[in-house]
Amino acid sequence: MVNHFNEFANLCFERFGNRVKYWITFNNPWAHAKVWHTYDTQWRAKQKGQVGISLSGDWGEPVDISNQKDIEAAERYVQFYLGWFATPVFHGDYPQVMKDFIGRKSVQQGLGTSRLPTFSPQEKSYIKGTCDFLGIGHFTTRYITQKNNPSGRSSSSYFTDRDLAELVDPRWPDPGSEWLYSVPWGFRRLLNFVKTQYGNPAIYVTENGVSEKMLCTELCDDWRIQYFKDYINEMLKDPLTSHMEMVTEIVVPTVCTLSILLSAIFLMFLLRRRN
Incomplete structure (x- = not known):
């Protein structure tokens, strides 16, 4: 199973690595290290990305x-x-x-x-x-x-x-x-x-x-x-000020997305009332 998953991940690195720079092997895991090494030895130098894991x-x-x-x-x-x-x-x-x-x-x-x-x-x-x-x-x-x-x-x-x-x-x-x-x-x-x-x-x-x-x-x-x-x-x-990248890379885009969504809902509400 580990080797099959590694082959799948390697294909993803090959096809999407020129655009994707952050990879999460698993969201709540059962195998991980082999894929990190594959990226580290074969793709990191040319793609400049990062591989992590997501844990609950x-x-x-x-x-x-x-x-x-x-x-x-x-x-x-x-x-x-x-x-x-x-x-x-x-x-x-x-x-x-x-x-x-x-x-x-x-x-x-x-x-x-x-x-x-x-x-x-x-x-x-x-x-x-x-x-x-x-x-x-x-x-x-x-x-x-x-x-x-x-x-x-x-x-x-x-x-x-x-x-x-x-x-x-x-x-x-x-x-x-x-x-x-x-x-x-x-x-x-x-x-x-x-x-x-x-x-x-x-x-x-x-x-x-x-x-x-x-x-x-x-x-x-x-x-x-x-x-x-x-x-x-x-x-x-x-x-935790050293991790302010969490704000700029995750929180800010999320807040912006929510603001756009709420604005769209409000606009639809106004148009519906006008009609």
Whole structure:
């Protein structure tokens, strides 16, 4: 499968590389590094483009910031979510906390080796650094606490391996989707996490948005406007000024497009009233 995808990507580089300068291998991934190397060795010098990956990541905040177990549980939440793929891409291996917890659970289940695959030294070297920019899809945040009753030995899944519980604050604005709450400050904390964990990479916000629980027949999008405003404001705060390209390359074109769309709708409304 990796080789087939690499051939497909190579064809895309060949046919469209003179016009396309930013490539995302996967939006939420399962294979990536080989394509980055293909572009790096065969196309980068002549096309001057960049290859990145887009990962989903919600923020996990400790329920009690003075409780070390809650702090560690929140760290696991983010590492098992975003770090699962970002850490190998930037550092060449899975997050240490994933290796520790899954390894320990595997031993408890009587397995001879960890259920988490092991990278060889050659694979670590091949994967590490295969990211010119990081795309992030972010929507919401959870409060995280250590589970009081750890899962039994026989249970083995992504969720039981993390050994944590997710909570929400009932005061958080509820947009209508049971999983999506507006928590702008969590977005900023996730961006700072990426900055410190992965060496301040260039970031492109590839997914962000909110549902609307209210049904209406007219233009009534105040809630969504507020969501975008709050999240963009968190993105723009210092010390992330080195990533102002996110504003000029993503936010500004998006705002311009929305302005044009709203103007067109308003014009159609006026013409309809005139007729």
